[in-house]
Every structure is written in structure tokens, then in C-alpha cells.
Amino acid sequence: MLQWYWLLYRFVETVTGISLPKAAAIGAGLRIWHFGGIFIHPAVVMGRNCTLRQGVTLGDKGDGGAAPVVGDNVDFGSCAHVIGPVHIGSNVKVGALTIVLSNVPEGASVVGNPGRVVRQSPVH
Structure with missing residues (x-):
């Protein structure tokens, strides 16, 4: 059964250009x-309820270290990258082409390289 999973996984990854491993903990x-x-x-x-667009990467620093933790209702613009042991709070907007290397508080909008908070919504 496992060999069929990997065959199907690689097929879907190749056809769609999306690498979404079953080990990742993704909310509904x-x-x-x-x-x-x-x-x-x-x-x-x-x-x-998170949103991904083309070119988004959520990964480690390439050293086998920790990967990002993302809250609820996070919206990633195209080609946004979140790298390393970063925590992204809930209700965050990550702008297109943004490189996030540090934590982002809940309700923030972050843009740029490196990513910086440009707007902070009040937390309810």
C-alpha cells in the first residue's frame, strides 16, 4: 500500500507542482x-482556513531544523516564503514575495524581504 501512496504522491506533485506531504499537520x-x-x-x-497561492514555501532553513507553525485564517500571497522555526499568528496576511524569518503576531500584515509588520489589527 505504501508504494502506491508514494507513486500517487509523486504523480500529483509532478502534475500540480504542489508538495504537500501527509506528515504535515494541516487544519480543515x-x-x-x-x-x-x-x-x-x-x-x-x-x-x-488558510490560503496558499503559487510559489509559497513553508520550510526549514535547509539544516534539518524546525519548520513553521501557522495559526488559523492565514492568507499567503504568491511566492511568499516562511523559513525556519517561525510562528505565524492567526488572522495574518503575508504579502506576495515576502520572506518571513521571524515570528509574526496575530492579526498582522507582513510584507517585504525580510518581512516586516506594516499593520496590526486589534486582537479580539
Whole structure:
């Protein structure tokens, strides 16, 4: 059975350009608006109702270290990258082409390289 899983996984990964391993803890309601170039590290933890667009990477620093933890209702713009042991709070917007290397508080909007908070919504 495992060999069929890997065969199907590689087929889907090749056809869609989305690497979403079964080991990643993904909450219900994940939306992928545009296919292609999406990579999710197996150790990623992602909350409910998140949105990914093309080119998004959630990964470690390439050293086998920790991967990002993402809250609920996080919206990732195209080609956004979150690298390393970063915590992204709930209700965050990550802008297109943003490189996030440090924690982002709940309700924030973050843009740039390196990512910086440009707006902070009040937490209810």
C-alpha cells in the first residue's frame, strides 16, 4: 500500500507542482488558489482556513531544523516564503514575495524581504 501512496504522491506533485506531504499537520479548510511551485515541509503545523497561492514555501532553513507553525485564517500571497522555526499568528496576511524569518503576531500584515509588520489589527 505504501508504494502506491508514494507513486500517487509523486504523480500529483509532478502534475500540480504542489508538495504537500501527509506528515504535515494541516487544519480543515485549506484553500489553494493557484497551482504550481508550492512546497510545504513535512513538519509544518498549519491551522484552519488558510490560503496558499503559487510559489509559497513553508520550510526549514535547509539544516534539518524546525519548520513553521501557522495559526488559523492565514492568507499567503504568491511566492511568499516562511523559513525556519517561525510562528505565524492567526488572522495574518503575508504579502506576495515576502520572506518571513521571524515570528509574526496575530492579526498582522507582513510584507517585504525580510518581512516586516506594516499593520496590526486589534486582537479580539
